Amino acid sequence: MSISIKNISKSYKKLKALDDVSLEIEQGELFGLIGPDGAGKTTLFRILTTLLFADEGTASVAGYDVVKEYKSIRRSVGYMPGKFSLYQDLSVEENLNFFATIFGTTIEENYDLIKDIYLQIEPFKDRRAGKLSGGMKQKLALSCALIHKPKVLFLDEPTTGVDPVSRKEFWEMLKRLREKGISILVSTPYMDEAALCDRIALIQGGKILRVDTPENIIEKHPKQIYNVRSRETYRLIQDLKDYPGSENVFAFGEFIHFTSSEETFEPQELQEYLLEKKHEELEIYPANASVEDVFMDLASSSET
Amino acid sequence: MKTIKYIVQKEIKQIMRNRGMLPIIFVMPLLQLIILSNAATFEVNNIRISYIDNDQTSISRELISKFEASEYFSVSEMYRSKKDADDALKKGEIDVVLDIPRYFERDLVRNKHNSLAVYLNAIDGAKAGVENVYLNQVVRDFNRKISLEIIQPEDKMLKQMNILSIPSFWYNETLNYKTFMVPGILVLLVTMLSLFLSGMNIVREKEIGTLEQINVTPIKKHQFIIGKLFPFWVLGMIILTVGLIIARLIFNVPIVGNIGLIYLFTAVYLLVILGMGLFISNYTDTQQQAMFIAWFFMVVFILMSGLFTPIESMPDWAQKITLLNPIRYFVEVIRMVMLKGSGLGDILWQFGVMSFFAVVLNALAVWSYRKTN
The missing domain is CATH 3.30.70.2070 (VP9 protein domain)
Incomplete structure (x- = not known):
């Protein structure tokens, strides 16, 4: 089991962001978290990436408990926050190098994993990240999230604000990563992207409405x-x-x-x-x- | 170690690439040092004085010519009546009015003493005080001169027994205020720059979202903090160096003591300021908030530092508060070392307090820095 979430609840003051959420995500699965803005997707991501403590419930990522073994989790997950959060004033290569260094690795060591993606932005490697187009930024962010060869990848609304062509390319990249055995949890507000996942969870108002394969969800309706x-x-x-x-x-x-x-x-x-x-x-x-x-x-x- | 080195490199790159900040960091403090040091003067010049001469005698005219000869006063037209003079004083056209009574000369000769009325615009109390001192000096001088002329020989014996005090101003013989102010202003600039830059630096990462990305990495707290603050520590040292060069070359401020001692003290002092900056950025979410809090502390620190007003003349409770003010210690130390030539033994107390502050503040800052929330 790659990600296991048991009865997680989280409130911000009076607002219940997550209400008794339970999910199981398999090794090597491309799992979609589908829901509108404010459904609680980002809160769940932040709990799983050890940035936030849940009020109730337990969760584990790659076999590590999110509270007790947060250090191990930080070493074995890649996280791409919804907002572009790399250094805009550093170049593409400098950003990648920076993240490689703080993970104690080098670009060369895990180059094969990011090669597909990095090759597309390599012509711009001396350009500042702030000057890249939306699709390029997203590829760079994905490269940075992958540079330490994570076991689990968290992508919070990776395709928001990205053009349709880049979105399509991005999902193809995710499928290739899954084949390398990386479990991927991706959230999106776009329903059409749901069909591209192995399994999806529909989430609204902090509650999971349904979990199944996209085909089953439609068929069983x-x-x-x-x-x-x-x-x-x-x-x-x-x-x-x-x-x-x-x-x-x-x-x-x-x-x-x-x-x-x-x-x-x-x-x-x-x-x-x-x-x-x-x-x-x-x-x-x-x-x-x-x-x-x-x-x-x-x-x-x-x-x- | 490699991680810290890389973060330091990254920070320096970012500082150098920030087109808007670079001139602010290097040019602003130097301009301020040059301009402020010339402007922040306690000397009072060009006191606009006027008079009402009700006596119109040679003695009263001689008194006025004394003021005309003084470099501190500029004498304007005489007023016919007290009312005209009062109006001018109210309008702020003049600073001081000298009211010479009728029969000034006659009474002076007859009674051997007389009094003058002086009206001062005291909206700025400190300035009025200085004006009064200057004025009294002129009057005393005048007094001595006329007593020789008009007072009878038998009184001369008395006069000669007057005691004259000759002051010797240690550490600043010519009472040059720049010698006194430049080191103090330099302290302010070093403090301001390192506090603002370090205070806003980590908040900036919060604002642009990069902190979130950093926090999910296995980077250690101390690596991140040291990596972030070290460049600003170096920057503070550079500003100090440039400031000292300007102080020496442009303002001719003597550096009597060991300059290494100033650097040693600054090294510890900067840790205090950077720790404070970090502490501020841990408790704020935007650069704007951080800026406001940093300013609040700066203003209190500056006014209670003993830079512009002597600490000894503050009320007792305020003096106690200044003990918590790091700028106070730095201003003391830089003046002691530069002007007086104090050695390590003389500044041991300040050095000890600063080291204590550095440990406490940085411990607080590191403790309050959280990767999770």
Whole structure:
């Protein structure tokens, strides 16, 4: 077991950031922590990387207890905080050298691990880190987090504010790292990235809503989702919300995703209702659920 | 050791690359030393004096010409009435009014003594005090001169028995205030720079988030702290050196004692200041907060250091507080060593206190520095 979290709770004054969270993450797994801002993702990361003490519960990383054996953890994990936190006024190479030195190693020693990533930023090795583009910064940060060959890698929202091409590349890099036996815990607010993980945990309001593979999460979702579209999107949302038995209505790309709480729901009846409301170019058909749909559904039912 | 060396290297690189800070670190203190040392003077010059001459005799005119001859006074137009003079004093056009009574000469000759009224603008009490002393000197001088002229020969015996005191100002024979102020201001600059820079340095890492990254590494507390503070220790020493050179070359301040002793004391003193800076940065989250707290301490330290006002004239409780002020000790020591030539034995007390402060403050700072929160 690479990461084991048992009944962790943490509060900031009155706000409950984490509420009885338990998780198990396997060796060599790419595990996604999916949830909106303020769900408690960063708090969990900070507890696991020994920067914060939990109020209740225990956790271990790479077999070490986060409180008693924090020194061993610091030697065997890599952490990439959500905010870019390398020295902006040092060059790419100097940053990497600095982190290698404080981990008591050298770039050469673990070069094979970071080679794939570092090769892409090597042409800019004399450039100050502050002058790099978002995607480059992120690659440098990942290189720095990997320089000491960690057993577990923590990535807190690594793709926030990064362009789509770099995001795609980044996830490919993560997959290659997983093949080298490194366990990776990654958090993201982007639901589309969830499908790229081995397993995911949906988290909201400090509570874990569900833990499974992305496929299972979608498959096990009991509700049928309908894509609805008409010419006037805004009025459509209003009318769908007013429809009897309406449960979830939210925009998803060019469509509106709609679910009903009624077991006897018939799309035909909805169509008639909407036509009566003078909607033009109306389309209604069953859609394949995505992680986002499941999340929205679970989130809205956990709130009530 | 290698880790510390690398952190030191990193810090120096960062300092050198900070385009905005570099001139502030090196140019500002030197400019301040040169400008402040010329401006922070206790000498009172150009006292604007006016008079109301109700007597209009040769003796009253002679008294006024005495003031005209003095380099401290500049005599302006005479006023016709007391009211005009009062108005001018209120408007701040003049500093001192001399009121010569009617029958000044006649009474002086007849009664052998007389009095003059003097009005001083005492909005700045210290300045008014000095003005009064100068004024009395002129009047006394005048007094001696006319007594020879008008007082009868039988009184001359008495006069000659007057005692004249001749002061000899040790350690600063010409009472040159720069000799006295320059070392003190140098102390201020060294303190200010090292306190502000060290206080803001670790907070800065907090602000930009790099501290979080550092904290998950196996780096040891002492490695990080020593690595961070050492460059500022060196910087403080450099500023001291440049300041001493300026003091010697531009201001001609004598360095009577052993200069090595000043460096030895500064070495320990800087540990105190850097420990304090570190302590401040442990309890603040932004550079702004750190700056405000550092300023608060600086102002108290400066005003209670004995640099501008002698500690001996402070109330008893304030004197006790100055015992906690590191600047006080440094100002004492640098003046003692530079002007008086004191040896290690003479500054042992200050040295002991400083070493004690260094140990306590740094222990507190290291203890309060947490990698977790």
